[in-house]
Amino acid sequence: MKRIEYLLLFLMLLSGNIVANQPATFTVATYNLRQANREDSVNGNGWGKRAPNVAKLALFHGFDIFGTQEGFYGQLQDLKQLMPGYEYIGVGRDDGKKKGEHSAIFYRTDKFQVLDHGDFWLSEDQTKPNLGWDAVCIRICTWGKFKEISTGLTFVYFNLHMDHKGIKAREESAKLILKKIQEMPKGMPIILTGDFNVDQFSPSYQLLNTSDILRDSYDKATLTYEPVAGTFNGFNPNNAPIGRIDHIFLTNDFSVLKYGILDDTYRVANKEDGKKVELKAVEKQKQEARCPSDHFPVMITVEVK
Numbered sequence: 001m002k003r004i005e006y007l008l009l010f011l012m013l014l015s016g017n018i019v020a021n022q023p024a025t026f027t028v029a030t031y032n033l034r035q036a037n038r039e040d041s042v043n044g045n046g047w048g049k050r051a052p053n054v055a056k057l058a059l060f061h062g063f064d065i066f067g068t069q070e071g072f073y074g075q076l077q078d079l080k081q082l083m084p085g086y087e088y089i090g091v092g093r094d095d096g097k098k099k100g101e102h103s104a105i106f107y108r109t110d111k112f113q114v115l116d117h118g119d120f121w122l123s124e125d126q127t128k129p130n131l132g133w134d135a136v137c138i139r140i141c142t143w144g145k146f147k148e149i150s151t152g153l154t155f156v157y158f159n160l161h162m163d164h165k166g167i168k169a170r171e172e173s174a175k176l177i178l179k180k181i182q183e184m185p186k187g188m189p190i191i192l193t194g195d196f197n198v199d200q201f202s203p204s205y206q207l208l209n210t211s212d213i214l215r216d217s218y219d220k221a222t223l224t225y226e227p228v229a230g231t232f233n234g235f236n237p238n239n240a241p242i243g244r245i246d247h248i249f250l251t252n253d254f255s256v257l258k259y260g261i262l263d264d265t266y267r268v269a270n271k272e273d274g275k276k277v278e279l280k281a282v283e284k285q286k287q288e289a290r291c292p293s294d295h296f297p298v299m300i301t302v303e304v305k
Contacts, residue, residue, distance in 0.1 A: 024153040024304045025257075026111065028217075029058070029066035030193035030246050032161070032295035034235075035101055036075055044268070045235050045290065047075060053266045053292040055082035058106075061262060061299055065107040065146070067159030067193035073098040085109055089117045090159075093140035094129055103142045103159045103194070115154065117144035120180070122160065122173040135169035141177070141194075153304055155189035155253075156181075162204070164197045170204035178211055181251075189253035189304060190214065195295065199230075199243030214249040217300045221259035228263050231296045237265045237289045246298050257301040265289040 033054060034040065036047035058066065068076075068088075076088055086106050094100030096119065107114070122139040123132025131138060141160040147153065158177060163169040181190050192214060198205050200216065209216050218224065230241025250256070267287040 022151055024148045024151040025301065026064040026148065027062050027299055027301050028191060028193065028248060029061075029063045029297050029299040030069075030159070030195070030248055031058070031066055031297035032069040032195045032246060032293060033071045033075060034293045034295065035070040035072055040235070043235070045294075047078070049268075049290075050292045051075070051078045052082060053264075055079055057262065057264050057292055057297070059083060063106070063299065064111055065105065065157065066297075066299075067142075067157070068102070068104050068106060069159075069161040069195040070101045071104055072101065076102060076104050079106065089114060089144050090142040091119050091140070093121070093138045096129060100129075100138070101140075101161070103140050103161050105142055105144055105157055105159050107144075107146065111149060113147045113149055115145040115147055117142070119143070122162065122169065122176060126176070132163075132166075133169040133172050134166035135163035136165045137163055139163055139169070139173065141173075141180075143180070153189070155191060155304075156184055158190070158192045158194075160192075160194040160196075162194065162196045162198070167204075170196070170198060170202075171207060174204045174207040178208070178213055181213055187253075188251075190251045191254070192249040193247070195246050197245055199245055200247075201243075205247070208249055214251060217248040217250050217254075217256045217302075218244070218259050220250065220254070220256040221300065222256065223258040225258065225260035228261055228296060231261055231298060233263075233291050233294060233296055235291050235294045237263070237291050241296075244298075246295055248298055248300055250302065253304055254302045255304070257303055259300045260298070262297050262299055265291055 088104045088106045090102045090104030092098050092100040119142050120126035143158045230243045231246040233239045270286040
């Protein structure tokens with residue numbers, strides 16, 4: 001009887017060890033949603049039209065966890081409604097609650113558990129809403145400590161939107177992020193996503209990518225998919241952006257199986273003589289390509305052993 005008990009115990013331990021050593025594989029993305037405003041609506045790029053396409057894009061490509069930028073509280077609530085099974089963390093940059101743009105992190109609740117989370121401002125005083133250095137906008141970073149449920153992998157995810165004008169603000173923000181990462185437990189895997197408002201040749205980008213702490217996932221990827229060379233499209237699918245300003249940085253714990261800039265569009269019927277063209281089956285109709293946001297999302301697939 002003892003032998004059977006020992007054998008059962010051995011098999012249980014072996015099974016647990018096999019599960020623990022399975023690699024954690026999941027998709028990570030960053031997506032500037034473009035804040036909802038009247039001018040975009042007048043130009044045919046209103047959030048009401050874009051929201052379903054943003055949600056479907058994320059669902060179709062299988063975003064498991066992704067950082068967003070610029071979203072107002074109402075926009076984030078819309079995405080929750082359109083994406084069952086997802087939740088988000090993050091607060092508004094203007095009041096630390098619901099006011100202003102968010103740097104929210106969305107995640108699949110069946111795949112990840114939030115162990116801890118918080119927010120800090122990209123400024124000299126990180127504890128409250130305020131302008132940092134030479135920035136022209138209040139900027140916030142949201143972070144979360146996540147556990148990948150199936151494997152038990154824990155990692156920390158930072159998501160931000162750097163200032164579009166302040167050169168010093170971007171450089172100091174990069175230094176601040178590195179400092180925050182170094183305050184984490186040693187050996188903790190780290191993901192950093194965001195709209196950095198600079199391309200891969202800029203000083204603040206180089207501060208991160210040459211830090212020996214983080215590396216751009218683009219450089220780590222086994223396979224890259226770049227139908228366009230840049231990530232800002234200005235709502236024009238025919239633009240040819242040449243600089244990546246939306247980035248995903250990782251610690252060396254992650255292998256990057258693939259990296260892609262997703263230039264998905266949706267179609268709307270053109271107008272002729274002031275009348276909306278009714279789409280009919282089979283018949284060819286003039287349609288106009290529209291972008292779900294003024295940024296293309298960046299998506300990667302990572303593996304951690």
